[in-house]
Amino acid sequence: MSDNGCGFPAPGLHSFLFQPIFTVAGFEFNKVMLLALIATGVVVTFFTLAFGKAKVVPGKLQLAAEAGYDFVRRGIVYETLGKKEGEKFVPLMVSLFFFIWIMNIWSVIPLAQFPVGSIIAYPAVLAAIVYLIWVPLTFKRHGFVGGWKNITGYDASLGPVKWLVSAIEFFSNLLVRPFTHAVRLFANMFAGHLMLVMFTVASWYLLNSWMIPAAGVSFAMTMAMIVFELFVQAVQAYVFVLLACSYLQGALAEHH
Incomplete structure (x- = not known):
């Protein structure tokens, strides 16, 4: 832990190694x-x-579970995929939402105090699961030729530009999309944890340096960051599942 000569244990990549x-x-x-x-x-x-x-x-526990299940089913899956197409994906999306949310929320739980999503391997595997469902589903729905048209956005009416558009869409959908799907979750959790560690360590450092007012400000920022992180953790679980549904919707949609 580098202190830059001032004794302050600055957080960094070592904060994510165990x-x-x-x-x-x-x-x-x-x-x-x-x-x-x-x-x-x-x-x-x-x-x-x-x-x-x-x-x-229902009792209180069942009522809470039904509310969470219904939120994902109606608020995300049905809104994106529709009831008919989306129903079979509800169990997967509910599982993804709550698993990601709980992994994220460890960040503000005493003793745990670390968001699992800030380690890129976990968002990457979850994004890969969505990818491995989305791509085969595209070809299953549209056939081999139609599947490639769906993925590349091939449109003969574009004339000579159609090949450039297809190349961009191919790169965007098959390579960039899974990468950004994983990194969006990872980056938010990584940055959030780093900020929490920064203000927490700074509060302790300033208090031990008898800079009480500054320590109080840093502690207040820590509390504010915790509240903000609680919001971001839920939002990131929502966004991940929303994007997953959006990708599946694209796989099921008719190519024009």
């Missing part, structure tokens, strides 16, 4: 993996308890 909890046959299991597994357990346990013995008149 020593392994244990190592088995060269495989290192660290804190981030543990948080991802716990997030999975939280989502599965929550919905199992809520819907395992569902009642006509």
